Amino acid sequence: MELLKTVRKRSFLSEVAYIVLNIVLAVALLVIVLVVNVPWPALGVVLLSKWRVFAVRSRYWTANIRANMVDTIVGISMVVFLYAASGNLPIQLLLTALYIAWLLVLKPRSKRSYIAAQAAVGLVAGMSAIVQISPTLPSSVVVIAAWVVGYSATRHILSVQHESHINFLSLLWGFVVAEIMWLGYHWTIGYTLGSALQLSQVAIIIAVLSFLAERVYMSHHRNGTVVSSDVLMPALLSVSVIGVLLFVFGGAATI
Numbered sequence: 001m002e003l004l005k006t007v008r009k010r011s012f013l014s015e016v017a018y019i020v021l022n023i024v025l026a027v028a029l030l031v032i033v034l035v036v037n038v039p040w041p042a043l044g045v046v047l048l049s050k051w052r053v054f055a056v057r058s059r060y061w062t063a064n065i066r067a068n069m070v071d072t073i074v075g076i077s078m079v080v081f082l083y084a085a086s087g088n089l090p091i092q093l094l095l096t097a098l099y100i101a102w103l104l105v106l107k108p109r110s111k112r113s114y115i116a117a118q119a120a121v122g123l124v125a126g127m128s129a130i131v132q133i134s135p136t137l138p139s140s141v142v143v144i145a146a147w148v149v150g151y152s153a154t155r156h157i158l159s160v161q162h163e164s165h166i167n168f169l170s171l172l173w174g175f176v177v178a179e180i181m182w183l184g185y186h187w188t189i190g191y192t193l194g195s196a197l198q199l200s201q202v203a204i205i206i207a208v209l210s211f212l213a214e215r216v217y218m219s220h221h222r223n224g225t226v227v228s229s230d231v232l233m234p235a236l237l238s239v240s241v242i243g244v245l246l247f248v249f250g251g252a253a254t255i
Helices: 002-035 039-047 058-084 089-106 112-136 139-161 166-185 201-223 230-246
Strands: 190-194 197-200
Touching: 002 039, 002 058, 002 089, 002 166, 039 058, 039 089, 058 139, 058 197, 058 230, 089 112, 089 230, 112 166, 112 197, 112 201, 139 201, 166 201, 197 201, 201 230
Parallel strands: none
Antiparallel strands: 190 197
8 A cells, every 4th residue: 555655656746747847848948049049059958858769778769769750840840939939028928838738738648639639730830940940041951851840740640550651651741741842932921920930821731731631541541442521521621721821811921
């Protein structure tokens, strides 16, 4: 009985420590952004927070890196957004609160619906961050970064399906995402969220197309073929959203 009490106490303390450390991480990024005028210290903190990836034998490093890619992408994206919102403290506080919600609410979940949400957040955040800094980068770097984000998000969601072709499908959709980003690099539309922070149109389009691709994949995975009734509504929704973005809000703001 005493042993059970000790285990419960340690579990409770571990849970409290986990919550506190994650809140400290998010607040630390905000403080660093407010104090320092360059992003490298904050990016260093994000990477240092992943020290457990390498706290195992080296043969597990590759698997750990893949498993933590989406979380790392969200963390790096948050640094980009915080710097882009410099001078607008309310927006920075909101971003910090959203990052805390990611760390404490969404990231620890393991059900498929939550895994899909994690992949979607990583995809949208990563692509938006890339577009945010794309004017300072050559197109080759932008395309490679987009491929990494697309590959990581795809692999993240396919990992729960025990997909035998996970590498091929992840590489393939990463390539599609990179191609769309290459097109978007030359004609980038953004929607202002505050100061210099922009929500990229190409990031939304990629997210919508990824949603459609996921519905097609799931229909084929369940039935051995793509059932039209499974993908009709997602296809109509995707076409509608992209149509509205291109023809109604197409000229909202240019990054």
